[in-house]
Amino acid sequence: MKTSIHGAFALLLSCLTLPACAAVELSPGAERVIVTKQPAPQGCRFLGTVIGEQGGSLSGAFTSNANLQEGAVNDMKNKAHGLGGNYVVLENTNAGTTISGDRGNISGQQTDVTHMGNAYSCPPQLVGL
Template sequence: MNRTIIPLIILLSACSANRAIPQASYVELINEVPDKSRCRYLGEIVGSQGNWFTGDFTSNENLIIGARNELRNKAYQLGGNVVHVQNMSNTNAWGSLGTTNTTVVGKAYRCR
């Protein structure tokens, strides 16, 4: 295989959004605090996509989707099915062409 193709393949794969594991795709992201009489708090979680190297090559849409998918994955690993999204932030690396990282912070819950 041509030596220039391998770095290109790695770079292009870094540009796609983090994937949600199949079971985590059912985790619901909400903006309001869930009904605490129906939900048990499991913990605070953080999802992130992008870095100073791959961020410029990843679309803003994939940065957001990837961060949200990572949040879903972490909630599912805790046993959660709902995430109250508390904050989302975008950062730019020095000298970048735009957003290089998206981070989403939330609280995971198990709701009936």
């Protein structure tokens, strides 16, 4: 039992000191990428599908739901920006939960978020940039 408590404490401590528990940061320029459920305006060019994700079974347990969500959006914006995009139509969102325990004592916790969207390059005036 001591080993698992020490292991959990070590993971928590490393998570608090490493960026694994913080939201994925935006790359320079990616803050201008618009993420919406609205279809891309006519005149935009489709670039590809982008998937943004944050979390996992280890670090996700020590990451706030807000940071999981924000990090997944930021990851998607970074990827769209890397393709030359400035507009993403959000198509799907999944939140994963890790469940643990034994009979009669089961618990679950959100540990990851994944967003999938379609990236476009749009004339800035069409999307309000």
